[in-house]
Amino acid sequence: MTIRTEVCVVGGGPGGRALALALVRLGRRVVLLEQRAGGGRAFRGESVSPDGVRLLAGLDVLERVRGHTHEVHRLEIADGGSRVLDVRFESFPYAYRLPVELAQPVLLSALTRAADERGGCTVLEPASAIGLLVDAGAVRGVRAKTADGTEEIRADVTVGADGRYSSVRRLAGLDHSAERTPLERDVIWLKLPFPAAWDRRAYRVRISAGRHGLFLPSTDGTLRVGLNIPKGGLRELRSGDIGQLHARLAELAPELEREAAEAILGWSDTHLLDIFTTDVRRWSAPGVVLIGDAAHTLSPILGQGVNHALADAVALAPLLAGALEAPRSGRQAALGAAVAAFQQDREPAVRRSRGLQLRQERMFSLAAAPAAALRRTVYRVLNASPALQRRVLAPAYFPGQRPGPAATPARTEQRT
Template identity: 70%
Template sequence: MRSEQPGEDRCEPTAPSGSGTADLDTDVCVVGGGPGGRALALALTRLGCDVVLLEKRDPARGTGPAFRGESVSPDGVRLLAGLGVWERVREAAHRVDRLEIEDAGRRVLDVRFADFPYRYRHPVELAQPTLLAALAELTGGQPGSCTVLEPATVVGLLVEGPAVTGVRASTPTGTVRVRAALTVGADGRYSAVRRLSGLAERARQLPLERDVVWMKLPFPADWDRRAYRVRIAGSSHGLFLPSTDGTVRVGLNIPKGGLRALRAGGLDQLHARLGQLAAQAAESARTGLRSWSDTALLDIFTTDVPRWSAPGVVLIGDAAHTLSPVLGQGVNHALADAVELAPLVAEALGRDRRVRGRALTGALQVFQRRREPHVRRSRALQLRQERMFTLTAPAATALRRTLYRTLDASPALRRRVLAPAYFPGRRPDAARDEADCPSEVTPV
């Protein structure tokens, strides 16, 4: 850990000079430069820790149709505010006021986020490149240092006895060995750190019944731009999310492995599927969807990892607990992991070297104990929603509509059911304390 004055260090992409093998020494090596990894780097450097962050992909993350989390829950906004990031991105964020569900052409649920008694009560849409740039910029002015290697691919772990002591990474200019007291796998649902560390051995992947075809379409002219929409029709359902660029992101659910059959029917079949859910979206697809290359397939599954850590290594975000895209929980749990983990790690690293290893192992166990219940509740809510969406028998679909209408008629029940997703860990007394606070997001 270092004591340099804030502003002396930068958090910009770098690479080792020359060729061959280079060595770096640091407190924490973060593998993965998504929201969770970047937020952790910021939180650690604020506490005076040195960080090396490795990102596999090139910086141009915002191109192409691939799925990237842009939905930030109200609790995610609260976490960004605590990190000092929210003020830097709020003008680029798009506030969402409502969540509505239509089933068989009729609205059965209409949630108004302003009804929740919290200061940070609205979800927002925020382009991931904007969020990542803000996190990186703010990280550069902290007491600790942050060195970024990008692109860099982890090809192995450094091990001494039972403990992971860093990583070996491949870069365009050669191999880099990063030695660290702690290695963090923030490298997503297909985590290399999870696999290389052995933490994947007892992990259980649960495939869901559906995959999702993602696309961006022109926003229908007569739609409210501040609403999340779920549309259900028979065996089909889809998500319609406003984007900061003025388009609508569409997640069309299809049977597991059903992409080949869908593509066999051509784009006309895709347009027809969208038309069953929302005629306005079908019209947008006819003008804005010119080929299958304008779509991306997201394989839907959840991953339950019994142990998130081992000596010298820990997993966060999707690497530790892959979730489905329902209710947009991936980014938010990654941010929460980062904020929870950083002070525990910083405190352990500040201990005498003779006890630092044991202190760090204990800190990682505390981290999982604190965070796992929130992840478990979100996963359970997502799985219930997935099952609800896929009901097709007449009696079952009638029951689904009745349940949604019951939820719609009771503000207290809505808060109870949705709070674990949008306001995890918030206490009723905290809600009362914040009830009179102004809305946190200026409409944009």
């Protein structure tokens, strides 16, 4: 069977679904393919930065997820057992200044419902893009495997929103321009009961020499823990018993040792995230463009992946919608100009986030005593100056906002 549409979006993550919504709000027709049917996204993209919150508000989706978000007011870093940085997001002079925790299935279903109510978006799920349709040197859609067999989706433009291992990127020949940089560590994610004595409105980072862990409040009331391990070190860690993981956790958070022993009984209670960044030089080829993780995979520091996927969607939609208005004879040229403008617009912000993340990664991995002492000094200097904190965090947290003279009320609600 052949389906015809204006935009074929491959991938139903935050980027793909936000793009579909932004496009139907502009009156365009979209077919979205998602290879997985329902759920299965535990441990993924729960932290949404203040800029992501602002973008969701702009799409009228924030209202829909209200009641499912958990606001975070502080970021606390402890190094070598003492607190060296305590960032108070609330003191920042932005309309959207608090990051929130938001489970990805809730976000995805809110985006889908909003697009569905507008009309104009067909979601094929499960449906996997397995090939590109190419005509006269330009991509004209995809071939997809669905429950009913193989279908063709013919489109003026195809969007690869299919994540960090993007098949669209590979099939379109854009992998050649992609540079994948493995970072020095991977992360093991796990969930624990939330400690009664801890502030539920704080992100915590604990550092000890070259090791660190992230401790984040989750919307399900648990504590989401990300423990760093050396790149490829999982096999070695797994060759021992799970007690090794408990011990590693206890080095950073001794108060969690008992909870970990009770809650994490085996490796199946953990989830590994292979950490790398991908810098794709060309985000588009004739008839096809990449967004989100497919165009730029980031590390988990400061919860940037979801934010950039949303920002890509919001930036790309009006450019595509404008180009689709062009007469058929000039449409491919107009779409080519639109996707080039999109990359030009978005790439600097992605680069700034990646730079900030890589600097943080390097700071976290300093193991030698003098270097660790210097790190503590840097955090203490930062701690003493809210203005400096703002300057450091602005590229990642507040890129689309101008500081005002006084703090305005936060725009999301605290879930208790």
